[in-house]
Amino acid sequence: MITGELKNKVNKIWEIFWTGGITNPLSVIEQFTYLLFIKGLDDKQLAEEKLAKDKVFDFLKRENIIQTNLTDCSLGRLGYKPAEKYKKALKNTDKKMLQLKVNGVEFITERRVFDNGANGLEKVNCPYCKTNNIENNWAEILGNWYEKQGSYKLQCFTCKRESDIFDFIFYPTWGFGYFGIVFWNWGVLSQEFISDLENITSTKIKLIEGRL
């Protein structure tokens, strides 16, 4: 089920690729990094996540890491292009990044599954007994999460205990939350940069590496 859902999502993104006017898709490195800010997982946290978003945006602007105007640089959606000091955020520097059409920073302030795209899932372990539950009924619970209805709990195949969707352990990392930032084609972000963002927002950050 997960494979099917992911496939749909990726197909959708590919459509945007083709209709977005990218003439040579082979020149695009289809890599992305999500930084997911995890504070709380109920709707009351939404206001706080918005506050965190403002703090992060101000920081990135002040440090001259992103440009201040929104442009079409995030795969058909609006984002902020890298500014003069963008390298402050990176572990390694990729000179090609600036030439890419898709190299924006996109803010997401809505309930989302932060998945790793085509990197796929190896296993999803129960937080109690650690057995792999990847074959469990994820479609329904993921749907509930998107639509804000029903239960986010899933019963483990093996130990029969129920856990919330976000307590299962995803390999590679996935996340569930309300506020994330996507760095399109930025490559590896530096640990120092991530720590700065954690300090500014007093929030733990989960890093999700994905590709299309």
Ligand SMILES: [Zn+2]
């Ligand atoms: Zn279990």
